[in-house]
Amino acid sequence: MTNAQPDLSDRKTRLKYKMEEARRELVDTIKNLTDAQLNLPSVNPGWTxxxxxxxxxxxxxxxxIIAQRILAGEQTMVEGFxxxxxxxxxxxxxxxxVVVEMIEELNQSRIRMLALLDRATDEQLNLRGQHPAAGEIDLYGLYVVIYxxxxxxxxxxxxxxxxSGK
Known part of the structure; x- marks a missing residue:
């Protein structure tokens, strides 16, 4: 049995692969953290x-929400956001x-995002909207921002x- 890498020339396949890869690394990093580790300061001032x-x-x-609005042709940014x-x-x-609850929340949001990606056509990946940090972006780029x-x-x-040495 081989672990062949998928054909990453297909945009949707590439996005799914990158999203799954990023999520696996995140979950592997956080799933066994102790309370002491969870309470360590992060690079974001004031955040653990x-x-x-x-x-x-x-x-x-x-x-x-931004992806849904892009697909619906709606304005993606709320005034004053x-x-x-x-x-x-x-x-x-x-x-x-607790972390296990947040991992489940992450799993559920990822299921929804991948289902939305599955429903999108290749042409819809080029539809544009506004992201609060990335600025004007197409749907494909939004998925890149996510991972x-x-x-x-x-x-x-x-x-x-x-x-911290922990």
């Missing part, structure tokens, strides 16, 4: 590793959840763990 996990959990559902306020609210909303965001924060968590 736990808070960063809360943030990651809230990010994908927000991007799901403040990404910092949104992120802080998502962290606060998840306080008290890169996850990878970035996974690396942030690993760096915080190394820096």
């Amino acid at each position: 590793i736990y808070d960063m996990i809360c943030h990651i959990c809230g990010a994908e559902p927000g991007m799901e 403040d990404i910092n306020r949104f992120n802080a609210g998502q962290v606060k909303k998840r306080q008290g959840k 890169r965001h996850e990878r970035e924060h996974t690396e942030n968590i690993k760096e915080a763990l190394v820096a």
